[in-house]
Amino acid sequence: MTDSQPTVAFIGAGNMAGSIFGGLVANGYNAQRIIASDPKPDALAKLQASLNIRTTTDNREALAAADIVVLAVKPQVMKAVCCDLAPHLKPGTLVISIAAGISAASLHTWLGGNQDLALVRCMPNTPSLVQAGASGLFATPSVSDKQKQQAESIMAAVGSVCWVNNEEDIHAVTAVSGSGPAYFFLMIEAMTDAGVAQGLNKDTAARLALDTAYGAAKLAVNSDVDVVELRRRVTSPNGTTAEAIASFENNNYRVIVANAMQACADRSRQLAEQLAD
Numbered sequence: 001m002t003d004s005q006p007t008v009a010f011i012g013a014g015n016m017a018g019s020i021f022g023g024l025v026a027n028g029y030n031a032q033r034i035i036a037s038d039p040k041p042d043a044l045a046k047l048q049a050s051l052n053i054r055t056t057t058d059n060r061e062a063l064a065a066a067d068i069v070v071l072a073v074k075p076q077v078m079k080a081v082c083c084d085l086a087p088h089l090k091p092g093t094l095v096i097s098i099a100a101g102i103s104a105a106s107l108h109t110w111l112g113g114n115q116d117l118a119l120v121r122c123m124p125n126t127p128s129l130v131q132a133g134a135s136g137l138f139a140t141p142s143v144s145d146k147q148k149q150q151a152e153s154i155m156a157a158v159g160s161v162c163w164v165n166n167e168e169d170i171h172a173v174t175a176v177s178g179s180g181p182a183y184f185f186l187m188i189e190a191m192t193d194a195g196v197a198q199g200l201n202k203d204t205a206a207r208l209a210l211d212t213a214y215g216a217a218k219l220a221v222n223s224d225v226d227v228v229e230l231r232r233r234v235t236s237p238n239g240t241t242a243e244a245i246a247s248f249e250n251n252n253y254r255v256i257v258a259n260a261m262q263a264c265a266d267r268s269r270q271l272a273e274q275l276a277d
C-alpha cells in the first residue's frame with residue numbers, strides 16, 4: 001500500500017477494532033495512518049509498542065486527524081460517543097460504524113443529522129486479524145463511489161467484502177459472519193471434549209479438532225466443488241462418516257444452526273430498537 005493511504009481513526013480499540021487495525025498493519029498499511037482512541041492508556045501503550053500505531057484517549061483528537069473514522073465502541077455507548085463527536089465532524093469525513101444492530105438512521109441523528117453525512121455500516125469479524133475476515137457493508141445514499149471504494153479497500157485488506165443493498169440484510173450478515181467465528185470455535189470445543197470423552201488426551205484431541213477445522217475450511221476455500229460434494233467425498237457408503245452425519249441430521253443439526261442464527265439476528269434487531277431514539 002502507498003503513502004496516499006487515508007488516515008483512519010478507530011473510536012474504541014477493543015477486540016474488533018484491534019482485529020481490523022492489527023490486520024491492516026500486518027498487511028502493510030502505514031501504521032502512522034492509523035489512530036486508535038480508547039479510555040484505557042495501558043492498553044493503548046501496548047498497541048503503540050506492538051504495532052507502532054498512533055493512540056489517544058481523546059476521541060475528538062482522533063477524529064480531527066482522520067479521513068475515515070471507524071466507530072468501534074459497544075452499541076450501548078454509541079449514542080454518547082456520536083453525540084460528543086457530532087459538532088467536530090468535518091465535511092467529507094467517511095464514517096464507518098461496525099456496531100451490531102445500530103441503524104444508519106440512529107447514527108445519522110446522533111452524528112448531527114447532516115444530509116451529506118457519508119455513513120457506511122460494516123459488519124466485520126475477528127478473523128480480520130489474520131487477513132481472513134469476512135465483512136458485509138451497507139452504504140447510505142450520500143456515500144460517494146470514491147468513499148465506497150475507500151471503505152471496501154480498508155476491509156478488503158483484512159478479508160473478503162460483500163456489499164448489501166438493503167440495510168435490513170446487515171442483521172443476517174451478523175448472524176452468518178459477524179458472530180459466525182464463535183459458532184466454529186464452539187464446534188472445535190465440542191469436538192475436543194468429545195475426543196477426550198472417547199479417551200484421547202486433551203492436547204491431542206484439541207490439536208486434531210483444530211487442524212481438522214482449518215483443513216476443512218482451507219480445502220473448501222481452495223476447491224472447485226461445493227461443500228456438499230466435499231462432504232460426499234468424506235462419506236463412504238456404510239462407513240463411519242455416514243453414521244456421524246446421520247446422527248447430526250437425526251438430532252436436527254440444521255434446525256439447531258438455523259435457530260441459533262435466528263436468535264442472533266433477532267438480538268441485532270432488538271439492539272437497534274432498544275437503543276434507537
Ligand SMILES: NC(=O)C1=CN([C@@H]2O[C@H](COP(=O)(O)OP(=O)(O)OC[C@H]3O[C@@H](n4cnc5c(N)ncnc54)[C@H](OP(=O)(O)O)[C@@H]3O)[C@@H](O)[C@H]2O)C=CC1
Nearest residue numbers: 012013014015016017038039072073074075098099100124
Ligand atoms: N467482537 C466481535 O467479534 C465483533 C464486534 N462488532 C462490534 O464492534 C463493536 C466493538 O465490539 P468489541 O470490540 O467486541 O468490544 P470491546 O469492548 O472489546 O471494544 C470496545 C472498546 O471501546 C472502548 N470504549 C468504551 N467507551 C468508549 C468511549 N467513550 N470512547 C472510546 N472508546 C470507548 C472500550 O473500553 P472499555 O473496555 O474500557 O469500556 C473497549 O476497549 C461493537 O459495537 C460490536 O457490536 C462487530 C462485529 C464483530
Ligand SMILES: O=C(O)[C@@H]1CCC=N1
Nearest residue numbers: 099100174178179180
Ligand atoms: O456479539 C456481538 O454482539 C458482536 C457483534 C457480532 C459479533 N460480536
